[in-house]
Amino acid sequence: MKQKDIKIVVSGDICVNVHQWTTRYQCKSGFNWQYFPQLHHNVKSGAALLLAKFVSLATGAAICSPRIQINGESLPPEILRSTLELELFPVTNLEKDTSKVYRIANFLGFTGPVSGLPALLPIVDDAVNAGLVILDDNNDGFNLHEEYWPLALKSPDTSPIVIYKTNNPTSSNPLWKQIENFHLNNTIVVIYGNDLRAKGVNISKGLSWEKTALDFVWQINNNPNLTFLAKACHLVVPLGLEGAIYYQNDGAAAESRLFFMTNEFEGSFIKESQGKMYGLASCFVAGLAHSIVAGMHVQEELGKSIAEGIREGIVAAQKYYTYGFGANVEKSEFPNPLLFVEGENDFIYKEQIQDVPIRNSNNPKCQACWYIIKDKSSTGLSEIAYDIVKNGEKSALKFIPIAKFGNLITVDRTEIESYRSIKNLILEYISAKNIVRPLSIAVFGTPGSGKSFGVTEVASSIAPNLIQKLNFNLSQLQSLPDLIAAFHKVRDLSLEGKLPLVFFDEFDSSFNGHLGWLKYFLAPMQDGVFREGDSLHPLGRAIFVFAGGTSNTFTEFCGETLHDESEYKQFFKQFQSAKGPDFVSRLRGYVNILGPNQTDEHGDHLFIIRRAMLLRSLLERKTPHLINERRQAQIDDGVLRALLKAPRYKHESRSMEAILEMSRLSNARKWEQSHLPPKEQLKLHVDEEQFSRHLMQDAFYSEKIEQLAMDLHNKYVLLREEPHNPNVCCIQPWDELNEDRKNSARNLIKHIPSALRKINYDVVSVKDKPEAIEFTERELQILAEYEHKRWSLEKKEAGWKYCDTLDEQKKLHPFLIPWDSLTTVFQNKLIENVKYWPVVLTNSNFAIERLKSLCYCEAQQLEQ
CATH class of the missing domain: 1.10.490 (Globin-like)
Known part of the structure; x- marks a missing residue:
């Protein structure tokens, strides 16, 4: 796309990147040196120099920017150098994809001038009438030296659109003061979420899009260190390669919008095994610039151009990372000219990136009840639930954040945050080398809610070849030696080089008194040892999962649901006597598993979605013949309505499974009402009167239309x-x-x-x-x-x-x-x-x- 009538100026800190990589000589015979690894190196543009190249590719314009003849041997010593080690990495994380490209394996460090600041370069053919100015402030001196700033930024008679990319947000540097005093209304500040976190801004990462977005809004509204950023009319905060927040402040009111990928969370696109890339933020900014330039041509409102540019920036940054430095560093063109060109075989399109306004409230209750699934659905949750069962999650949840852990799929924000917290704990535990005591996690939920399944799938999704499951039901153990025998099995598995995932079901059951088992877990949880007679045995590394049998939630286990003061005092005295507080202090995390029943009339809105996903899973696993070639479930609307809207399942997910298994579906082509079990059997699992009324809803309503x-x-x-x-x-x-x-x-x-x-x-x-x-x-x-x-x-x-x-x-x-x-x-x-x-x-x-x-x-x- 040619945009020659809008002048674009790019400037900022100067750096070049020195790449080193090794190859093996391909000949089987030759000189002695050819049998050893061959070391290669080249020098590429970095910082503002690379940003200018990205913007030129994105807009097709001739960019006014600093220039330097890059030759590793003749670069002035004042030029800042970054040295990086490259290796071949898988292009994608898919097992079937064997293709590889070069990416960064190690950052080896900077080489700067012996004294003074790194060199800065003047802008070639600087234009005072530039329509767009893009600044790359890496806090390496550019923000202090006005003589290197673009003329359009310094002139009092100009009003260009400014994109200010920075990794060091501060209100004190002269460059920001210039922007704040003369160009704030037309400036788009771009700073990555991780750079804000590095400055002590507490924004959660990778738990759920809702929590990250709400944390940002709270911080921008309340954190005094962000007061200067809160004044920005346009602030864009990319969240990894998977999302971004657009904060817009017109002076009267501020509003924020979240842009996100439904099947990813912040940080999930780049795996540890795939290497790293520099310039991701610059590539994002170039995508943003492309949209802004296009909007300037048609006089589009700046906010709309920014929103579209965020999508383009996310797409471009993901493509840039995927392409890497190519399969052959010396022959592959860098940056890849296809970065900003939409192709038929692209793995990502900007239409896949969703957006939603972020709830702007400091009320914790309102923050806790914000679910993107409710805001993104033009229909009610019931219609989404019907669609999930009829057509599957992939079809029904295209525009809604989902989390997948092995065979577990969830859209419930509470579950997503809990499971990702547990996953982070397990990942950290596996990575740590000096921890010998078990990782202890508690899991609560009603019987049949799937406590074991959820955590097992999370653990298996991390390290299926390392983690091996053991299960012990404490309510069935008769004596302390039975528990010691269980510890020996854990120890044996650990000695085999496995990481035991040990479920202690119904750990809160009675044993010689209320919560009698707790005290026997304190030493294993704290010190990683268990006593047998006079001997102490080390357990080794393991993951302990304590699944509650009498308490449905963690707060219930701790007595926090008791509001009567005297009743709570009595509970706490008993809880303390059973070593409850000591046990809780040794836990590193917990999760409340939400089953198909509504847990809270005012807070649990998504129970019908959980039911739908469970029902769809049961149909696919147990009656696959009821799913046609278009992946549509063959189920009567009345049956579906009754299963989704039954007031309560007496035995949670086991009841849903039982109703399906009791229905006569072996030779059925569609689950009709006539296939359901008789009322006497339904009564075991649901209120059969209410179930029947939902079942016959259409008939009841149709027959009374005339009246x-x-x-x-x-x-x-x-x-x-x-x-x-x-x-x-x-x-x-x-x-x-x-x-x-x-x-x-x-x-x-x-x-x-x-x-x-x-x-x-x-x-x-x-x-x-x-x-x-x-x-x-x-x-x-x-x-x-x-x-x-x-x-x-x-x-x-x-x-x-x-x-x-x-x-x-x-x-x-x-x-x-x-x-x-x-x-x-x-x-x-x-x-x-x-x-x-x-x-x-x-x-x-x-x-x-x-x-x-x-x-x-x-x-x-x-x-x-």
Whole structure:
């Protein structure tokens, strides 16, 4: 793409990169020296010199920048050099991919001038009228020397767009003061998340996108060391090669947006076994510059150009890392000219990068209840759950963050954060060489929630050939020698060179008193030894996983769910006597496993998604013949609704599995309602009455459509008892309506469930007549607007057209106009109509229930 009419200036700190690598001589015979490794080296541009090359490739423009003739033998000694050792690494992390490219194996250090600052270079053909200025500030002297800054930055009469890339955010250097005083409105500050962390900014990494994003917002709002950055109108914080945060501050209000890859988390793209690359930030900035230049040509709003540029930057940086220095350093072109060219066989496209506004709240409760899955779904969680079962996770969760550990897939933020914390602990434990005591982790959850499965999959995804599982159920051990025998098995496995993953199920069961087993684990957990008589035996390295049997959560195990002070004091005295605090102090992590039941009515919104993923997994593993060639599950809608919306499974995931196994599906082509087990068997696992009502929901609702339409129409008759209005149809009794009018009323009833889902409600058939709910003003507005839009489309499809007067013969109607164009009087009439929906539904034994609990913030939005 040629962009010659916009002048671009790139400048900053100067550095060159010296590469060293070795090869073997290919000839089988020759001189003596040819039998030894051959050492090669070359010199490439770095810092601002490399950034200029990237920007030239990205924009196609002739860049005004510092220049130097790179020749390793004749470089001035004042030029800063970085020396790096290259090796061949796998292009990707896929086992089948055997191709390799050169990347960095070791950074050997810098070579700088004997005295003084590293050399800086003037800008060749500097342009005071530059439209875009890009600065590379690595804190190597450029930010102190105004004479090397671009003219467009120093001139008081210019207002270029400035991209300021820095790895050392500080408010004190002269370059930042120049930007802050004269160019802040048009400056885009780019600083990597790791560089902020290096300065003591506490932003979590790799647990979940939600937590990282919320940590950033809290820090930018509250950390005094970031006050100067918070003034920036545009701040971009790349998070590895997988995401970025765009902070925008117009002076009146600040808002932040998260850009992320759904199937990756920060730091996951680059594996330890694949080497490193310099220049990733510069490549990102070049992608950003490409979008900004394109936006300048069409006078696009800068914020939109930045958002698109973030996507382009992420794509370019990932491609740059993947290409490396090529398969042959001396022959491969560097940088690769295809970096900023979209190709048919690219492994990543900018459309795959999602974005979502970050919740801007200091309220911990509101932060904890923010889930990207809720913000990214245009439909409710129920629709996503249906889609997961019908079409699989890959199809249903394209735009939502997921985490995969072996065969375990989860989208629940709480689970993702817990499992990744456990994974980080295990990785650190495996990497450490001087730790001899076991790594102790606790796992809590209801029976059947899958405590063993989750942690096993996490551990197996790390080191399947090293880790070997052992399982001991403490509730079945009869005496202390039984536990010592278990320790011996752990020790034997450790001596074989394996890393035992030891599950102590029901560790909180009684043994000679409440929590009687705990004290026997204190020495093994702390010192890595166990006593047998007068002998002490070393256990060796192992991972202890304590799975709770009586406590469903860690807080319940510690008594933190007890709110009565006297009850808690009594509990804590008993807990202390059983060595509970000593046991907890030796734990290095814990995870609460969330099963298919809702754990908290107000906080656990994603239980229906967990159910859907479990059900899809069961179908794929146990009844694969019900999954067709398009990967679609053949299951009746009623069966699916009942399985997803059952109020509670009595034995968690075991109950879901049992219902599937009890159904007659061996020769079935589709899971029909007739295949389900009889009510007596269902009663073992669910409330069979509620299950049946969900099962027959469509039938119940369909058979009452006529009655519901008639009842609602009669309510409207009462509402319309007012002076004649020529623009409103005459309200006749139901029996006197023509068939078109009746069909219109029936269609309204059929679409009420869809309308209610827009405000997170569902229609549920119940045994006894429920109480009618009252919609809020905001809910009434949403429903009335939805119904008007639906009615308008229905009319237009039937051939009706707009006219300022009503004519039923010619199919002309004055209200076939957008909602905002309706008179306030008529809008209010539609809102009054909607108020009758709950009353009519409850009279026919249909309850209006929330699809999910709303957090405080969401409830406030509906109220506004």
